[in-house]
Amino acid sequence: MAKQLEAGDVRAVARVISWLENRDPAGAAVLAHCAPSPKGAFVIGVTGYPGTGKSTLIDQLIMAYRDLGAKVGVLAVDVSSPVTGGALLGDRIRMQRHADDPQVFIRSMATRGQKGGLAGATRQAAQVLEAAGYGVILIETVGVGQNELDVMHVVHTVIAVVAPGLGDDIQAMKAGLLEIADIVVVNKGDRDGADTTLRDLREWCKTVIRTVAVKGEGIAELIAVIAEHERWRDLDRPQLHKRRGPSLDRRSRAGSSSG
Amino acid sequence: MTVAATPLRILIGKVGLDGHDRGVKLVARALRDAGIEIIYTGLHQSPEQIVATAIQEDVQAIGLSIHSGAHNSLFPRILGLLREQGAGDIVLFGGGIIPDEDVPRLKAAGVQMLFRPATPMHDIVDFVNGLRIER
Numbered sequence: 001m002a003k004q005l006e007a008g009d010v011r012a013v014a015r016v017i018s019w020l021e022n023r024d025p026a027g028a029a030v031l032a033h034c035a036p037s038p039k040g041a042f043v044i045g046v047t048g049y050p051g052t053g054k055s056t057l058i059d060q061l062i063m064a065y066r067d068l069g070a071k072v073g074v075l076a077v078d079v080s081s082p083v084t085g086g087a088l089l090g091d092r093i094r095m096q097r098h099a100d101d102p103q104v105f106i107r108s109m110a111t112r113g114q115k116g117g118l119a120g121a122t123r124q125a126a127q128v129l130e131a132a133g134y135g136v137i138l139i140e141t142v143g144v145g146q147n148e149l150d151v152m153h154v155v156h157t158v159i160a161v162v163a164p165g166l167g168d169d170i171q172a173m174k175a176g177l178l179e180i181a182d183i184v185v186v187n188k189g190d191r192d193g194a195d196t197t198l199r200d201l202r203e204w205c206k207t208v209i210r211t212v213a214v215k216g217e218g219i220a221e222l223i224a225v226i227a228e229h230e231r232w233r234d235l236d237r238p239q240l241h242k243r244r245g246p247s248l249d250r251r252s253r254a255g256s257s258s259g
Numbered sequence: 260m261t262v263a264a265t266p267l268r269i270l271i272g273k274v275g276l277d278g279h280d281r282g283v284k285l286v287a288r289a290l291r292d293a294g295i296e297i298i299y300t301g302l303h304q305s306p307e308q309i310v311a312t313a314i315q316e317d318v319q320a321i322g323l324s325i326h327s328g329a330h331n332s333l334f335p336r337i338l339g340l341l342r343e344q345g346a347g348d349i350v351l352f353g354g355g356i357i358p359d360e361d362v363p364r365l366k367a368a369g370v371q372m373l374f375r376p377a378t379p380m381h382d383i384v385d386f387v388n389g390l391r392i393e394r
Contacts, residue, residue: 017317085266
């Protein structure tokens with residue numbers, strides 16, 4: 001199975017992710033047999049409040065990275081019911097134009113009781129995608145509040161998506177979501193109040209971009225800023241490593257069956 | 260927490276030029292409430308999109324709603340693509356406005372179940388829960 005995975009076999013990728021989600025030891029065994037990929041994937045987290053346009057933004061990022069020739073993997077996390085365990089996973093509706101592109105793999109994951117904005121197996125699923133040769137991996141968290149921040153431990157670059165009109169400059173000063181974001185995106189940037197939101201956020205957050213994801217506006221600028229952040233990561237800044245650590249290397253892969 | 264260890268994963272969606280999604284949304288919601296993980300694709304999917312999605316999502320079954328009259332071409336096309344791509348083990352079922360005379364032919368082609376108007380919701384839930392045993 002590790003061979004099929006490394007050859008990029010889509011059914012193998014999908015099945016190994018299922019094993020990891022189901023805590024079937026076969027999944028961790030396959031991961032342990034995968035050689036570390038020479039370059040490693042670039043992993044981007046997209047988080048933010050519900051309904052701000054995370055999925056639509058990811059749809060645009062898929063298009064942009066495909067245009068740059070990358071093979072793109074997406075892990076889209078939605079909430080499981082705490083009552084029944086069921087889930088309605090609807091993020092990929094916004095991304096379905098990429099469904100039959102063989103260079104794009106999209107997987108919906110339910111949280112299955114995990115707190116923190118990701119599913120228990122999301123990090124391992126990203127390792128699977130990396131082993132299968134996906135060079136860019138986009139992780140969409142559940143719609144978060146201020147305190148579900150696990151994504152910061154799994155990705156290289158955190159994008160927080162907000163929409164106009166959700167608070168004043170004091171909201172922009174608070175700890176949590178905006179504090180851990182490397183890039184803040186004000187999506188729906190053509191709506192009333194967008195200028196005020198941008199001004200408030202720019203006082204406190206270092207990189208704030210305006211987008212209108214449904215129209216593709218601001219995406220080129222966002223891609224450029226992500227690339228800049230990726231180069232900054234290469235400078236090997238100690239505080240970055242302290243905060244986040246290398247996310248998908250062999251060390252974190254070893255003994256990671258518990259998720 | 261009553262979360263089952265391995266919930267069923269089922270793709271629910273609509274295929275082709277067909278905007279009638281009230282029924283399929285009700286079914287998706289009822290299955291969610293029965294503890295199933297539903298991957299909902301929304302409207303206007305091509306057979307190729309449905310099959311690629313089912314494989315990436317590693318679902319046990321695909322449930323499609325068709326109210327457009329194109330069931331006799333869409334269901335067999337999807338079954339063919341599943342077999343071509345080595346995913347013939349994924350169960351296909353459906354629902355919608357499908358005349359009596361078309362049902363035997365579609366079932367013979369490999370559509371496991373067709374739910375037509377006035378089907379009680381629990382029949383659909385029971386059918387999907389039954390898939391848990393078969394795999």
